[in-house]
Amino acid sequence: xxxxxxxxxxxxxxxxxxxxxxxxxxxxxxxxxxxxxxxxxxxxxxxxxxxxxxxxxxxxxxxxxxxxxxxxxxxxxxxxxxxxxxxxxxxxxxxxxxxxxxxxxxxxxxxxxxxxxxxxxxxxxxxxxxxxxxxxxxxxxxxxxxxxxxxxxxxxxxxxxxxxxxxxxxxxxxxxxxxxxxxxxxxxxxxxxxxxxxxxxxxxxxxxxxxxxxxxxxxxxxxxxxxxxxxxxxxxxxxxxxxxxxxxxxxxxxxxxxxxxxxxxxxxxxxxxxxxxxxxxxxxxxxxxxxxxxxxxxxxxxxxxxxxxxxxxxxxxxxxxxxxxxxxxxxxxxxxxxxxxxxxxxxxxxxxxxxxxxxxxxxxxxxxxxxxxxxxxxxxxxxxxxxxxxxxxxxxxxxxxxxxxxxxxxxxxxxxxxxxxxxxxxxxxxxxxxxxxxxxxxxxxxxxxxxxxxxxxxxxxxxxxxxxxxxxxxxxxxxxxxxxxxxxxxxxxxxxxxxxxxxxxx
Amino acid sequence: xxxxxxxxxxxxxxxxxxxxxxxxxxxxxxxxxxxxxxxxxxxxxxxxxxxxxxxxxxxxxxxxxxxxxxxxxxxxxxxxxxxxxxxxxxxxxxxxxxxxxxxxxxxxxxxxxxxxxxxxxxxxxxxxxxxxxxxxxxxxxxxxxxxxxxxxxxxxxxxxxxxxxxxxxxxxxxxxxxxxxxxx
Numbered sequence: 133x134x135x136x137x138x139x140x141x142x143x144x145x146x147x148x149x150x151x152x153x154x155x156x157x158x159x160x161x162x163x164x165x166x167x168x169x170x171x172x173x174x175x176x177x178x179x180x181x182x183x184x185x186x187x188x189x190x191x192x193x194x195x196x197x198x199x200x201x202x203x204x205x206x207x208x209x210x211x212x213x214x215x216x217x218x219x220x221x222x223x224x225x226x227x228x229x230x231x232x233x234x235x236x237x238x239x240x241x242x243x244x245x246x247x248x249x250x251x252x253x254x255x256x257x258x259x260x261x262x263x264x265x266x267x268x269x270x271x272x273x274x275x276x277x278x279x280x281x282x283x284x285x286x287x288x289x290x291x292x293x294x295x296x297x298x299x300x301x302x303x304x305x306x307x308x309x310x311x312x313x314x315x316x317x318x319x320x321x322x323x324x325x326x327x328x329x330x331x332x333x334x335x336x337x338x339x340x341x342x343x344x345x346x347x348x349x350x351x352x353x354x355x356x357x358x359x360x361x362x363x364x365x366x367x368x369x370x371x372x373x374x375x376x377x378x379x380x381x382x383x384x385x386x387x388x389x390x391x392x393x394x395x396x397x398x399x400x401x402x403x404x405x406x407x408x409x410x411x412x413x414x415x416x417x418x419x420x421x422x423x424x425x426x427x428x429x430x431x432x433x434x435x436x437x438x439x440x441x442x443x444x445x446x447x448x449x450x451x452x453x454x455x456x457x458x459x460x461x462x463x464x465x466x467x468x469x470x471x472x473x474x475x476x477x478x479x480x481x482x483x484x485x486x487x488x489x490x491x492x493x494x495x496x497x498x499x500x501x502x503x504x505x506x507x508x509x510x511x512x513x514x515x516x517x518x519x520x521x522x523x524x525x526x527x528x529x530x531x532x533x534x535x536x537x538x539x540x541x542x543x544x545x546x547x548x549x550x551x552x553x554x555x556x557x558x559x560x561x562x563x564x565x566x567x568x569x570x571x572x573x574x575x576x577x578x579x580x581x582x583x584x585x586x587x588x589x590x591x592x593x594x595x596x597x598x599x600x601x602x603x604x605x606x607x608x609x610x611x612x613x614x615x616x617x618x619x620x621x622x623x624x625x626x627x628x629x630x631x632x633x634x635x636x637x638x
Numbered sequence: 639x640x641x642x643x644x645x646x647x648x649x650x651x652x653x654x655x656x657x658x659x660x661x662x663x664x665x666x667x668x669x670x671x672x673x674x675x676x677x678x679x680x681x682x683x684x685x686x687x688x689x690x691x692x693x694x695x696x697x698x699x700x701x702x703x704x705x706x707x708x709x710x711x712x713x714x715x716x717x718x719x720x721x722x723x724x725x726x727x728x729x730x731x732x733x734x735x736x737x738x739x740x741x742x743x744x745x746x747x748x749x750x751x752x753x754x755x756x757x758x759x760x761x762x763x764x765x766x767x768x769x770x771x772x773x774x775x776x777x778x779x780x781x782x783x784x785x786x787x788x789x790x791x792x793x794x795x796x797x798x799x800x801x802x803x804x805x806x807x808x809x810x811x812x813x814x815x816x817x818x819x820x821x822x
Contacts, residue, residue, distance in 0.1 A: 136663070189795035191783040192706050193658050194806045196666065202713035206770060209752045212768050274809065305809045309802040317656060317799050318806045328710075365665040368712040384730040430798060454784030455793055460775035463759050465754030468688030494763060500715055537761060539767065 133333070134181045137342040140362045140372045146340070148174040149632055151357055151378040153345050153393070156223020157617040158601030159384030160324030161264070164332035165625035166382075171632060173337040174376050175329075176360055178344045179220035182629075184326060187315030191456030193380060194314035198227060203460075204397040205388075207507035207567065210491060210560055213414055215567040217386055221341060222325030224386070227313050228436045228568065229451060230321050231612035232270035234261050234619075239609045246606040247577035251587050251623070260619035267331075268302035268322040270615065276309030279431015281480040284422075285450045285573055286436050288525035294440035304326070308432040313453055347396055348381060355381045355597035355628060374612065376541040379635050382589075384601040386492050387411075387570035388501045390605065394574065395496040399594045402580035406573065411608040412505055413569035414538040415483045416515045417461065420526035422623070425477045428452035438525075441523075445487035446518040448525075452481050460567030461566070463542060464537070472535070478492050479525065483570075484518025485510055487610035494573050503570075514558050519563070520550055537564040569613050574603035576620070588631065598626040656796050669705060676723050677731035680704060683745025686751035687777045694786040699751035703780045710776065722776075725769050732758060 149171040152163040159175060167173040182197055195203050200219040206212040235243070244253035264270075285363035289296040290580035306320035319326055320536055335337065342363050343486045349357040356376040383390050391407040391598045400406025426571075429452055438448035455476050464472055492505025507515070515537070520583075523534045523544055539562035544550050576599075577583025580592040583606070589598040600621040602613055659666065671728060672680065681700045688699060696702065711719040733739035733746060733754055743751045759770050788794065 147656075180664050182664065183662065186662040188656050188658065189799060190658055191779055195779075197664060199713075200708040201715055204714045204718050206768075214771075222716045266692045276805065276809070305813060307808055309799045309811060311799060313797070316701065318803050320806060333769055345758065366668050368667050374722075429793065429795065448729065454783070454795065455788065455791055456779050460779035464688050465687045465755050465759070465774055465778070466749065466751075467693075468756060469687075470693040473689075473782060474693070474791065476793055498717075499716065532767045605713060607741035 134339045135180040135364050135501060136180070136339060137365055137372075138630070140343070140374055141399070144372060144374050146174055146376045148172045148337070148338070148378045150174070150380045150382060150628070151176060151368055151376040152382040152600065153246055153337065153382035154223060154382060154386065155221050155329060155357060156218060156324060156384065156601065156613050157225050158621040159382065160328040160332065161381050161618045161621035162600040162625040163337055163386060164328040165333070165622055166628065167332045167335035167337040168462065169629050171629070173361060174378065175332070175337060176342045176343050176358060176376060177221050177339060178217070178227055178363070179327075179341065180365070181221040181339070181341050182315065184315070184317065184319040187311065187317040189311050189314060189454055190452055191314070198315060200294065206266050207412060207492065207503040207505045208309050209504055211563050213412065213505065213565045215343075215503075217388070217570070221329060221339065222323045224548050225614065226315050226325050226570070228614060229312050229612070230303055231434065232265060232268065232300045232302050232615045233611035235609040235616040236611065239607065240327060244482040246515050247576055247583065247587065248585055249283065250626070252576070253607070257619055260622045261615060263622060264615055264618040268327050269634070270302055271302045272298055272300055273303070273306060273432050274436055277306050277432045279308055279310070279428060280426045281428035281450050281452055282431050282435035284426065284480055285438070285482070285525070289436075289440070292525060292526050294438055296434050296436050297438070299434055310429050310433050310451050310452060312433040313457060337412060340374060340376070343622060344370060345385070345393060347626060348393070349377065350397065350594070353566045354595050355379060371483045371602045378634055380596050380598060382598045382600050382624070382628070384599070387542060387573045387603045388503055388600055390599060391499040392496050393493045394591070398406065399591055399593070399597070400574070400584045403582055403584060405575060405582070406584045407494045408491065409572040409575050410503060410505055410570075411572040412567040413485055413571075413603065413608060414490060414493070414511070414565040414567050415505060416519050416563060416565055417524070418519050418522040418537065419535040420480045420482065420531040420560045421475050421533050421535075422478045424509070426480055427477050428480050429454065429600045430610045439516065441521060442610070444517065445489070445516060446514050446521070447485045448518060448522055449485070449612065450480060450482045452479070463539070463564070465621050472541045482522045482526070484515065484522055486514045486518060488608040491572065507556065507560065507563070507565075513556055515563055515565070516553055516555070516558055520553065523547065523550055535556070535561060536576035536597070538562060551592060571602040571605040571613055573610060574599045575606045576604045577606065588627035598624055598628055639695060652664035656799060667709050668737050670711035670719055674725060676726055677704065678744055679742070680726045680753070682730055682742065683726060684748070684777055685748055686743055686755055687774055688781045690748055694784070694790045696786055699781070705776055706780050720774060721771055725773050726743065726771060729755070729773060734736060
């Protein structure tokens with residue numbers, strides 16, 4: 133059953149075995165696993181419930197409905213990096229590209245080493261990945277869904293002799309409507325909205341939407357639920373107190389909001405690592421204009437990834453978006469903006485994802501999160517390398533010009549225009565980056581002095597409070613994190629069940 | 639519990655309306671309060687940032703963009719929404735504090751104002767670029783999301799998605815038939 137703002141006028145206090153904060157890749161999975169195991173679960177979601185049939189291709193409609201803070205979120209540093217997160221039932225899984233890459237084996241080995249336990253190693257994680265992948269239908273695309281921009285990328289990689297991989301995505305008969313970032317209107321993308329949440333609700337879970345969690349209920353040194361406030365949809369003001377009393381609380385609000393909530397209670401003290409280790413896989417985009425129509429908006433959002441530079445921590449991919457979303461990221465105004473945008477049908481939008489070589493922090497200031505992150509000289513070099521590689525591919529495929537992510541060198545008509553680019557000619561604060569993969573602020577580990585939560589996902593210094601989202605990552609993974617988040621949430625849920633059953637008996 | 643509470647069905651395939659503002663019970667926020675002084679500055683920026691002819695010139699363009707963005711401000715953190723309004727005023731005065739003109743953006747010719755904002759977008763100062771980023775991005779995003787602009791770009795997502803929904807239904811039917819055959 134799903135509750136909305138109007139419902140809290142009559143019912144404000146709820147009881148459950150487990151309250152789960154968030155319904156994205158972490159929360160929905162943990163909650164569904166617990167509900168199916170017979171526990172009484174309540175989800176608390178700040179956003180609203182929007183069904184598949186309500187999704188549209190319009191940015192002006194979708195952004196206020198689906199995105200956190202109307203997509204005005206920013207990481208501060210050198211350079212400043214805008215980032216995007218979902219705020220709706222299904223969280224960011226409703227808006228993402230649907231990649232289902234597992235964390236690479238060497239990353240899992242590193243995690244096992246950092247966490248001091250083989251529980252996070254490749255062997256232990258294998259069954260968790262399998263379970264998640266079968267539930268979200270991780271599979272390759274149907275040929276009918278492949279568009280021209282997808283083909284251009286693969287043909288370009290073949291022409292240059294670069295390694296590439298055809299993506300597996302969480303989709304069931306996706307036909308490439310390319311509306312991933314505003315919610316899949318065909319129901320093909322298996323976001324948690326259409327995969328895990330229906331499972332949880334069928335098993336009796338309840339979902340309180342339009343409630344922002346302000347604090348945890350702490351009684352006798354244990355976490356005993358949450359205290360939140362319902363947000364009036366018209367004024368956006370918090371006006372009704374909502375309390376959920378529970379034996380256990382799962383915080384799965386993402387790598388920015390999770391530490392924000394926990395920092396209010398001064399937990400995470402043994403290691404002082406709560407909010408530290410903030411990772412964000414920054415992306416640089418290269419927009420290519422071809423002399424012919426590509427119509428990139430017809431066909432799957434991402435079909436392949438170029439892995440030629442993966443050893444350097446760089447992954448390349450296409451990712452076309454609607455003009456309303458694309459226009460928010462261009463650097464021109466007036467006539468110049470029109471001269472670029474009028475060729476929308478000839479555009480191919482691509483990105484270079486760089487694996488973090490350092491980390492930032494998320495702190496709490498006057499009740500709001502302050503993410504800070506600056507890229508290193510190594511990342512700087514890798515962004516230039518990744519952007520040049522994308523330009524090379526586009527020119528090899530006949531692009532007329534490329535719009536580069538460099539403020540002072542935005543246009544390139546051939547590779548000659550890009551020769552001699554180095555760290556000096558592209559200063560670090562003139563890179564144009566963005567991020568959609570936020571991770572690592574409540575790392576999992578086996579020692580209280582090096583991690584925020586233990587290997588069950590429970591906070592070292594707050595029994596009854598668990599974390600089950602991308603905050604758990606001990607390090608960056610270099611690929612899309614969705615499936616790894618879901619696998620860790622499955623792990624946390626399985627371990628929580630024993631704790632709660634023991635409590636019930638006691 | 640209120641009668642509006644809903645129970646979603648698994649993998650629902652109801653035909654999407656795909657229209658703007660689907661009637662699903664969700665309420666769009668009321669416009670954020672903005673003083674006349676800020677509104678005039680905001681409208682000046684909308685004129686300067688939106689493209690001139692031959693791009694589509696909409697009669698009520700400023701109303702549409704102002705209305706949408708004032709509603710969007712409600713979804714932002716209060717200090718971000720306040721900062722947005724402050725940025726609007728600071729940008730309106732940019733010609734003066736950049737020593738480029740004695741007139742504010744709202745009183746300048748459209749091309750002149752656009753040139754000044756373009757130069758600001760390529761400034762060496764990351765602070766100035768960030769100041770412009772949010773205002774420019776939100777105005778352009780709204781402009782390029784209008785039906786008339788979509789038509790001028792030959793971008794027709796509603797028809798395309800409707801077509802794809804039909805295609806997916808056919809694919810699902812074929813998959814089900816193939817599965818039945820293989821099981822029998």
